Amino acid sequence: MDMVGVTRRSSTRVAVLAIGLVLISGMSSLSRSGPSESATAAETAPTSAAATATAPTPTCPRPKLTSTRATGGTTQFGWLLQPGPSTTQQRDWLQYNVTAGTVICDSVTLTNSSRRAVSVQLYAADAYNIAADGGFAFTAFHQRTRGVGTWITLPITKVTVASGRAVTIPIVVRVPATVTPGDTAGGVVARETRVRHGQKVSGVDVGVRAGVGVRLYANVAGVRRPELSLTDLELHLRGGLLSRFLGSSTAIVTYRVGNAGNVRLSPTSGGKVTTRTRTIGLPEHEFAELLPGSPRIAVEDSVHGLRWGSLIGRVRVEVTVTADGAEAVTMEKSVWRVPWLSLIALAAAIALIATVLVVRRRRHRVTGDVAKDAEDAEELDPVAS
Template sequence: MRLPIAIATVVLGMAPQPAIPSPIPTPTNHGAPPSAPAPVTWGVAPSSPRGPNGRAVFAYKLDPGATLTDYVAVTNHSAHPVTLNVYASDAVTTSQGGFDLLPATQQPVDVGSWVSLTARTVTIPATSRVEVPFTVTVPANATPGDHVGGVVASLATTTTDAQGNRVAIDHRVGTRVYLRVTGELRPALALEDVRIRHRGSVNPFGGGEVTATATVRNTGNVRLAGRPAADVAGPLGLGAGTVSGVALPEILPGNAVRTTVRLSAVPPLFRLAVTTTVTPTPVDGQLLDPYPGATSRRMSVWAVPWSQLLLAVLVAGAVRAFVAIRRRRRRRAARNLEQAVAAAREQGRAEVATTAVGATAETQRVTTVGAGTGQSPDAAPAASATAPEAEA
């Protein structure tokens, strides 16, 4: 029965592999429960015929058609013998920027296929080391530039997953191989699948966030790192700003990583122009000639100030309500004043009418008294004055 194969664990150019369960069964002791499996640890390093020589990686610069012989030291740090598979493979850059090798079941087509080991399986005694020779043969038609891979020693084990299935796991420890084939170098990075997104803020007095996400691909033939950045500006250059993203790790030729640059406190100016840039940088202090230039992509994104518009609507509504209330109060005050003036006029008219009526009544009373004596009030004294003269 074939077992499902899990993704292998690869550690390249590092310390010995941490302890894992040994595939060697541990016998029971007089019916007692089996003890825990003895740990297995091993390490892989560049070597000479007499042992490791201090190199961290295999680094070569060869012409097409060249051949060389080198050694890899495989050390068993365990207290019992261990049998390991030793082979070479091509390297890849993961989408997160990690360094990995092709799965053991996948045949290499680049530098991994150029490495020939004298032995594919080695049995190493307890706490011992073996030096395994290998040959690197560069094809005559090899393309110039960097070809990256690794030499690994692996131990296959089986385990049971949560569903009870038997799973084969390939534990691998290795060291990197950097091989540069002489010829014209073309260092270059490119931006692919650039996506710009704006997210507004509920705070009308704060800016939103613009994220620029892109795939950075090494389109040249030299391994490169990089520094991403993003610029943003509104109409007429308003609200311009720039920010640098996290430095990119080593990207192997033909491989790519996904990166994101975030710009915060960006004012929502309806339409924003966002320029995403990546600047190539060398790795391991290597000199690049010619030095690659930066590459950019310019895109636009809508940044509607919804919270600001809502605030403006609320403020406009409040102002309109305030003006309406003031107008109603003024109209009410004007009506009250008109009513008071009208009431005062009516009261004045009533008082004038009352006065006129009283004067008319008095006049009528006086006229009535004069009519009873046959004389007017002014004629009576004259009659009295002339009476003595008549007697004389």
């Protein structure tokens, strides 16, 4: 959610209105659910064959809105944006197999199941993966587009839909002549014009500007190059002062997974941490969809229970990333542990034992010398008669 702060001043207080944009992948089969649930449903839906919305033509019909009775699913906002009607199949998203210069005439449908009219502003967006968790996201309203968002033309950008109605809105997709082969993604986003006010938090009036998006996937003909990337592998041993005597209790493993090719991938990552005494597996991570060119996804895992095996010697981590159609990538990293405090304590103990032995030996020698002197003295003294 992109938050924008707007400050309003009055004579008695200052209220801050936070305006957010929630992007949802439109799906015709959605029931009443929140934006995150909608996005997840779209990600886990099976990939369908590329839709042929309308045969590619040099020009598209004159744009017009088509209104029908609202049917099907909705979202928590009471309205939903989804792909327009197709004569061939029901679609969860817009998907095309294209070549350079292709022109596609298609549509999206905004369904208003709420009890009031809904006014939205439409815009074309690029798609990317969120670096924190790999989630699918659209670029924000005022953000400049550089990919599929530049291919999409919206003849109509502002629409008001009455309660209980659905409006089909035309779109035009023009593939550039200089496009490169591979998979790319973007979408059409409907952004509600009004702000929905929520609860006050610490005197701040928080509101949300709802937005719902329809994904658009384009598979550009040409050489396909699936390639994974695995970078920035790090291993840190934790455990505080006690770890210097008993070994680290926890290992922190961090790395980044990316898509270095030109094909959408759904990779899985995993690995293991190995000490002198044991091997512990890392959690497995599944990424629903990594888009080419998106930021690399950060992963952090914690491994517990190392202890004695990590006290001295080498602790090694190995991470592997795999995906259907792509070559697996593996990285390794080692950390050598020298338990300085343990060695110092051991040296101190040895020194103490040596000191005790030396002192005892000296005492024994002194005692022996005294006894011998006493015996010699008795031999020299005359015996009284």
